Amino acid sequence: MKLIIAIVNDEDAIDVIDLLNEKGYRVTKLATTGGFLKSGNTTLMIGIEADKVDTVLGIIEETCKTRHQVVTNPSPLSTTTGVYVPYPVDIEVGGATIFVLDVDNFIKI
Amino acid sequence: MKLIIAIVNDEDAIDVIDLLNEKGYRVTKLATTGGFLKSGNTTLMIGIEADKVDTVLGIIEETCKTRHQVVTNPSPLSTTTGVYVPYPVDIEVGGATIFVLDVDNFIKI
Amino acid sequence: MKLIIAIVNDEDAIDVIDLLNEKGYRVTKLATTGGFLKSGNTTLMIGIEADKVDTVLGIIEETCKTRHQVVTNPSPLSTTTGVYVPYPVDIEVGGATIFVLDVDNFIKI
Ligand code: NI
Ligand code: NI
Numbered sequence: 015m016k017l018i019i020a021i022v023n024d025e026d027a028i029d030v031i032d033l034l035n036e037k038g039y040r041v042t043k044l045a046t047t048g049g050f051l052k053s054g055n056t057t058l059m060i061g062i063e064a065d066k067v068d069t070v071l072g073i074i075e076e077t078c079k080t081r082h083q084v085v086t087n088p089s090p091l092s093t094t095t096g097v098y099v100p101y102p103v104d105i106e107v108g109g110a111t112i113f114v115l116d117v118d119n120f121i122k123i
Numbered sequence: 124m125k126l127i128i129a130i131v132n133d134e135d136a137i138d139v140i141d142l143l144n145e146k147g148y149r150v151t152k153l154a155t156t157g158g159f160l161k162s163g164n165t166t167l168m169i170g171i172e173a174d175k176v177d178t179v180l181g182i183i184e185e186t187c188k189t190r191h192q193v194v195t196n197p198s199p200l201s202t203t204t205g206v207y208v209p210y211p212v213d214i215e216v217g218g219a220t221i222f223v224l225d226v227d228n229f230i231k232i
Numbered sequence: 233m234k235l236i237i238a239i240v241n242d243e244d245a246i247d248v249i250d251l252l253n254e255k256g257y258r259v260t261k262l263a264t265t266g267g268f269l270k271s272g273n274t275t276l277m278i279g280i281e282a283d284k285v286d287t288v289l290g291i292i293e294e295t296c297k298t299r300h301q302v303v304t305n306p307s308p309l310s311t312t313t314g315v316y317v318p319y320p321v322d323i324e325v326g327g328a329t330i331f332v333l334d335v336d337n338f339i340k341i
């Protein structure tokens with residue numbers, strides 16, 4: 015038995031929990047703040063059989079992978095002219111920090 | 124030294140913390156949501172000597188065990204007649220998911 | 233790879249997180265309540281290489297060590313006279329409970 019502790023971006027948390035639940039994996043969600051990732055993050059705990067670790071890690075990696083996102087920034091391109099020119103900005107979103115721990119004993123009552 | 128991570132039902136959390144404190148065990152409570160159990164749940168962390176694991180697990184199991192509870196449901200028995208007939212419903216409450224982890228090093232300052 | 237779970241006093245949490253961040257260690261903060269310490273507390277998770285454990289523990293111990301603090305108590309010295317005499321009170325603050333866990337597998341995506 016293994017315990018996966020995954021710290022993911024808040025915006026990816028719902029997607030990855032939904033996907034894990036659909037595949038039959040139960041997830042406990044802890045409210046967390048700051049640290050491993052720049053924006054707000056969520057810590058997920060998933061207890062699973064050792065032979066399922068790779069499958070669960072695959073789902074988390076696929077859903078939470080770091081990717082580029084183009085957002086249209088409404089800030090002025092130039093503050094000297096005072097003209098606000100919306101322009102696209104490429105930002106990096108997602109990412110996760112995952113720990114896999116060995117479980118001595120697992121009990122479900 | 125062992126670390127017990129127990130995910131229990133919100134309604135059982137106060138009882139089990141009180142009981143553990145009375146017996147001299149200290150409990151750290153994390154706010155959690157969803158996943159292992161249907162209703163709201165709470166994650167408890169308890170650090171203890173290896174030879175006390177069974178005692179603590181016994182207390183958690185006794186307090187949080189799944190049991191049946193009869194509640195009087197105020198919903199209509201039949202929506203076709205429009206008559207609201209309160210009737211008893213048997214629901215399952217409690218339950219816990221518990222991980223016991225080995226601790227490399229324990230420091231109290 | 234090791235995972236440090238440190239339960240510290242709320243009032244020390246910001247200082248220790250700042251100090252750890254300055255030294256390049258990333259910290260995940262979980263909201264916690266009661267148990268190991270009398271006042272409100274915060275749980276920190278820090279994932280690090282095994283050879284850095286002592287350095288991180290040293291920073292936590294230095295910042296969160298139990299120390300005496302003299303506060304001026306505004307309560308009446310004597311309720312019988314009705315005279316409020318502010319007087320200094322020596323209280324104990326700080327303290328931490330720290331678990332070091334072995335990590336099977338660490339993934340950063
Ligand atoms: Ni990139
Ligand atoms: Ni039953």
Ligand code: NI
Pocket residue numbers: 300324
């Ligand atoms: Ni002292």
